[in-house]
Amino acid sequence: MFKFSSSLLKQFVGGIKNSLIYKIRLTYSKKFNNSFFFLASNLDFWLNKNNTRITFTNKNFDNYKEHIKEKKEKKENLSWFISSSLRSRAVSSYAKKGLSFSGHRLAINYSIENITFNDSDKVVDCGANFGSLWIYLNNLGIPLTYIGIEPGESEFQGLSKSINFQNRTKISSYLIKKALGSKNGKVDFFYSEEADSSIIPYKGYSKKYQIETTTLESLINNLGFQNKKIKLLKLEAEGAEPEVIMGAIKVLKNIEYIAADLGPERGLNKKCTMKEVTNLLLQNNFEIIDFKYPRICILFKNNLIS
Numbered sequence: 001m002f003k004f005s006s007s008l009l010k011q012f013v014g015g016i017k018n019s020l021i022y023k024i025r026l027t028y029s030k031k032f033n034n035s036f037f038f039l040a041s042n043l044d045f046w047l048n049k050n051n052t053r054i055t056f057t058n059k060n061f062d063n064y065k066e067h068i069k070e071k072k073e074k075k076e077n078l079s080w081f082i083s084s085s086l087r088s089r090a091v092s093s094y095a096k097k098g099l100s101f102s103g104h105r106l107a108i109n110y111s112i113e114n115i116t117f118n119d120s121d122k123v124v125d126c127g128a129n130f131g132s133l134w135i136y137l138n139n140l141g142i143p144l145t146y147i148g149i150e151p152g153e154s155e156f157q158g159l160s161k162s163i164n165f166q167n168r169t170k171i172s173s174y175l176i177k178k179a180l181g182s183k184n185g186k187v188d189f190f191y192s193e194e195a196d197s198s199i200i201p202y203k204g205y206s207k208k209y210q211i212e213t214t215t216l217e218s219l220i221n222n223l224g225f226q227n228k229k230i231k232l233l234k235l236e237a238e239g240a241e242p243e244v245i246m247g248a249i250k251v252l253k254n255i256e257y258i259a260a261d262l263g264p265e266r267g268l269n270k271k272c273t274m275k276e277v278t279n280l281l282l283q284n285n286f287e288i289i290d291f292k293y294p295r296i297c298i299l300f301k302n303n304l305i306s
Contacts, residue, residue: 017134025095035138037087052098055301059083061161066099082130082163084155085193093130095217103136104275110234110259111290112136113300115229124216124244126180126244127236132247134171151179151189151211152197174223177186181213183244198238200267215247220254229305230255231259239266252284256305263296273298 028040034056041054052066066078078099082090093102096219117123117137121144123130125133128148137144148163150156156177165174179189179199180265190205191197197205216233220226233255237244246256258281261275274296278288281300290299 011142022092023060025091026088029091032056034196039250042090042280045098046093050095050098052094054274057081062090064085064090064094064099069279071083078130078135078156079162079165080135081165082158085154086158088194092132093132093138099135101130102130103134106132107136107296108259109292110297111234111292112232112234112259114290114299115232115257117142118216120145121231122225122299123147123235124220126216126234127147127153127196127238128159128175128302129236131162133177133234134159134163134173138166138169138171138221144172146171146173147176147219148173149176149180149219150176151177151199152191153177154193176214176216178212178219179240180219180237180244180247181240182246184214184218186210187213196236196238196265198240198265200239202239202270203268204266216244217248217251220251226251228254232257232259235260239271239273240266241273242280245280249280249284251287252281253304256302258286259301260300261297262279264289274298 006294023182025044028037032040038054038056045052055063055065057063058199060083061081063080080099093115096155117141118139123137123144124147126149128134128150131148134148135289137146148159150159156175160175163175179187181187181199187199187210188208189197189199190208192204192206195204220230233259235241235244241262260277261276263274264270264272266273278298285303287302287303288298289301
């Protein structure tokens with residue numbers, strides 16, 4: 001009984017601490033001017049023993065630089081750009097453990113760490129956001145083709161600037177400012193700078209605007225990759241995952257792995273999309289090879305590809 005109560009108390013205190021830290025970061029990210037923001041954020045990073053520091057680029061972007069110690073010398077490891085309008089999300093993502101860890105964390109959450117990548121593999125990143133998957137793949141040090149899809153204006157600008165800045169990477173990148181869906185066209189996009197955004201309306205979005213959509217089939221064909229094997233589709237569409245799969249039915253046979261976030265994020269009622277996506281993929285020769293909970297991420301493998 002004592003151990004049980006102690007565990008609950010620890011969780012309660014931890015929850016309060018995390019909530020307080022979040023509010024502090026939200027305050028200095030949103031309310032402080034540039035000078036005080038950089039001072040507060042870098043102090044936050046230093047207190048977390050994090051080797052990432054933020055420097056000023058211009059009024060549009062903050063530059064996150066991660067350093068490592070190698071043979072007692074400090075060496076710049078990675079430089080990344082995030083829109084200054086997304087400071088609170090970026091600080092929350094990187095303050096505790098840094099840039100490289102964000103890629104490692106994503107690979108664990110989606111079970112992508114279980115996949116062995118080879119030279120010339122092709123990866124589709126649906127919902128590229130800040131580019132954590134690219135960071136993970138780049139750290140593998142092998143030549144790959146990365147197709148990053150991100151409909152958010154500010155997110156895409158930072159992603160594009162970051163990837164184009166890298167001059168030592170072995171990755172060939174294609175960046176697409178559209179949303180994947182069940183058909184080609186235009187739809188309303190429900191956007192928030194504080195959270196992930198979606199083509200499905202949800203509670204709490206800050207603005208709505210029109211964006212272009214494309215099916216995965218059309219995208220692959222337009223890039224000239226028809227009938228080419230896609231090693232991985234990382235799927236994060238904030239509740240629109242069934243639409244993405246429906247727009248990819250004809251090319252599923254060429255995709256070896258699908259790593260999907262299928263948690264309760266769809267629409268006003270925050271429905272889980274696990275049932276719909278899993279049924280579609282099981283009907284198309286995929287099997288489940290890993291499952292993560294409480295964040296519902298599932299790794300599927302195509303049985304037709306050995």
